[in-house]
Amino acid sequence: MPTLVLIRHGQSQWNLENRFTGWWDVDVTEKGAEEARAAGRLMRERGLEFDRCFTSLQTRAIKTLHLALEEMDRLWLPEEKDWHLNERHYGGLTGLDKQDTRDRYGDEQVHIWRRSFDVPPPPMEPGGPYDLSSDPRYAGIDVPQSESLKDTIARVLPYWESRIAPCLKAGERVLISAHGNSLRALVKHLSNIPDDEITGLEIPTGQPIVYELDDTLGATDRYYLADR
Numbered sequence: 206m207p208t209l210v211l212i213r214h215g216q217s218q219w220n221l222e223n224r225f226t227g228w229w230d231v232d233v234t235e236k237g238a239e240e241a242r243a244a245g246r247l248m249r250e251r252g253l254e255f256d257r258c259f260t261s262l263q264t265r266a267i268k269t270l271h272l273a274l275e276e277m278d279r280l281w282l283p284e285e286k287d288w289h290l291n292e293r294h295y296g297g298l299t300g301l302d303k304q305d306t307r308d309r310y311g312d313e314q315v316h317i318w319r320r321s322f323d324v325p326p327p328p329m330e331p332g333g334p335y336d337l338s339s340d341p342r343y344a345g346i347d348v349p350q351s352e353s354l355k356d357t358i359a360r361v362l363p364y365w366e367s368r369i370a371p372c373l374k375a376g377e378r379v380l381i382s383a384h385g386n387s388l389r390a391l392v393k394h395l396s397n398i399p400d401d402e403i404t405g406l407e408i409p410t411g412q413p414i415v416y417e418l419d420d421t422l423g424a425t426d427r428y429y430l431a432d433r
């Protein structure tokens with residue numbers, strides 16, 4: 206039976222500061238680093254083994270993966286980093302304080318930007334302080350100006366199908382370290398969650414989510430490792 210574990214990065218500096226983050230590359234806090242190490246210790250205690258890891262191009266997810274693997278003595282595992290697993294792009298909201306934005310635009314509008322299925326935040330103006338289009342890690346990639354959850358799903362799922370699902374089908378045990386919304390995309394797909402329900406699913410930082418999958422990668426169970 207294929208093994209799949211998903212983990213959202215540990216607390217980031219902008220989770221702590223309550224700022225819209227998206228593709229901006231903030232680090233984990235010391236608390237976030239400890240969440241990642243604790244996740245690694247838990248996976249080791251439960252005897253989880255992996256053959257391959259996947260993560261985004263963002264420091265908070267990469268570091269979470271490495272801190273967890275270090276606790277498992279598994280830093281040597283092969284890993285693939287890819288922008289398709291990045292957080293949803295927060296457009297022109299990137300860097301703003303979430304509470305200031307509510308005060309300015311109202312709770313309802315901010316809730317739509319944060320948790321609607323298909324309404325993207327306003328686009329990022331090119332050339333602004335958070336514009337990543339000339340960041341070398343995205344060379345050759347059309348960096349989005351903004352993404353809804355629907356847009357995020359539209360780039361996560363082809364990557365899942367082409368890169369991750371074949372490894373699982375070949376019998377590899379897979380660990381994915383990613384972000385609230387790129388993981389929502391995977392959970393929605395694997396657990397068949399309707400559009401209007403997936404937006405309400407909050408994925409906590411640093412908590413390994415275990416998927417039990419059948420041979421066609423249909424989910425037979427999903428649970429937080431800490432709960433069993």
Ligand SMILES: O=C(O)[C@@H](CO)OP(=O)(O)O
Binds near residue numbers: 220224225227228385
């Ligand atoms: O700021 C972000 O990029 C995300 C994840 O932290 O926030 P939200 O909870 O609004 O999806």
